[in-house]
Amino acid sequence: MPASLRFVLALLGLALIAAPISVSVLLGEEARAARVNAEAMTGGRVARGEAAVRRFGCTGCHAMSVLRGPSGLVGPPLSGIASRAEIAGSLANTPEHMVAWLRFPQQLRPGCGMPQQPMTEAEARDLAAYLYTLRSG
Numbered sequence: 001m002p003a004s005l006r007f008v009l010a011l012l013g014l015a016l017i018a019a020p021i022s023v024s025v026l027l028g029e030e031a032r033a034a035r036v037n038a039e040a041m042t043g044g045r046v047a048r049g050e051a052a053v054r055r056f057g058c059t060g061c062h063a064m065s066v067l068r069g070p071s072g073l074v075g076p077p078l079s080g081i082a083s084r085a086e087i088a089g090s091l092a093n094t095p096e097h098m099v100a101w102l103r104f105p106q107q108l109r110p111g112c113g114m115p116q117q118p119m120t121e122a123e124a125r126d127l128a129a130y131l132y133t134l135r136s137g
């Protein structure tokens with residue numbers, strides 16, 4: 001095999017290795033930026049929010065495609081909730097409304113299917129931070 005062909009093949013091989021690495025670096029960077037943004041919006045922590053989702057049993061009623069485990073269909077799916085304009089039908093999807101909804105769904109929509117669980121404001125902010133990392137598309 002001529003040296004020039006070997007060189008071209010070597011370059012191709014390197015490109016094949018480098019492409020998936022750069023894609024995964026970019027995706028990791030995007031996920032990190034989404035976390036930083038969600039925490040700035042809500043004053044909560046994404047990692048604590050993810051743990052709280054499990055503790056409060058939210059997936060018993062809501063599908064969240066990124067989380068394994070039970071995936072209920074009682075409430076609307078929450079995958080992509082960060083990209084929605086409104087929550088619970090009529091509230092603008094702002095961090096303050098989200099925190100209030102998570103703590104007091106029965107006050108905001110009496111009789112709705114979402115139970116009101118004892119929850120501190122800090123826990124609701126963590127949950128909201130986690131939910132705002134769930135973007136569609």
Ligand code: HEC
Nearest residue numbers: 056057058061074075076086087088089112113114115127
């Ligand atoms: C027993 C079932 C149940 C549980 C548990 C539950 N929810 Fe809900 N949730 C609902 C229902 C039903 C609705 C729709 C309420 C409505 O709009 O009338 C809802 C609505 C929502 C909405 C608004 C969604 C939208 O598209 O408008 C969010 C956000 C939400 N829930 C988050 C959570 C989180 C976070 C938890 C865990 C802390 C949780 N829910 C626990 C049943 C539940």
